[in-house]
Amino acid sequence: QSLTEIKKRGKLIVGTEPTFPPFEFVDEKNQVVGFDIDIANELAKRLGVKLEIVNLPFDSLIPALLQGKIDLIIAGMTITEERAKVVDFSKPYFEANQAIVVRKDGRFEPKKLEELVGKKVAVQLGTTGDLVISEINGIQVVRFQKFTDAFLELQNGRVDAVVLDEAPAKAYVKKFPKFLISAVIDTGETYGIAVKKGNKELLNFVNQTLDILKGSGVYNKLIQKWFE
Ligand code: GLN
Structure with a gap:
């Protein structure tokens, strides 16, 4: 066009x-x-x-x-x-990094991606968050088309974390006070x-x-x- x-x-x-x-x-x-x-x-x-x-x-x-x-x-x-x-x-x-979002119950607050090994982690299909997580062996990656669904799973306890870009992570945490950002992973991305x-x-x-x-x-x- x-x-x-x-x-x-x-x-x-x-x-x-x-x-x-x-x-x-x-x-x-x-x-x-x-x-x-x-x-x-x-x-x-x-x-x-x-x-x-x-x-x-x-x-x-x-x-x-x-x-x-x-x-x-x-x-x-x-x-x-x-x-x-x-x-x-x-x-x-715009500049971006990845963030790990977890439930705010103090049970699991990973500071590094490696701590996600053995855990269930939700991502959006085809995103850089998906790529970063899929590169690490031993993480059970659950892929969603919508971040809203990924966060529903986190809320319901069916996944242990959601990995996504930092700015949207902040927006979701603001909207749902039951979540927190446990770590930001410096991926140095630009949109x-x-x-x-x-x-x-x-x-x-x-x-x-x-x-x-x-x-x-x-x-x-x-x-x-x-x-x-
Ligand atoms: N920045 C990430 C990517 O490009 C996520 C983008 C998005 O989910 N809209 O993969």
């Missing part, structure tokens, strides 16, 4: 997975909102088109982009070598907006807009809005 085609169509189609607060989540009015959604709105506004958000499981986002069902992925997606083989990423727009490989025009537009948002203070306002 070239910029011309997107303008002709009159809408920018963005794929996301909305159980990842404060980047994308469903609010009380049943609307998908968040930091990423505001960025998506800025992109659409600057193109002079409407924004359409398409909710998909996280591991279906790249396939949907490859099939041309969506123009962009904005989903707190970490720029990884593997993913960069099949999609093109914008410049980084990027993904476009179909070779779509230079759209990628340049995204990168330029990110620069403008940062330069004009809009980016900082959004950080304050969603993270403070």
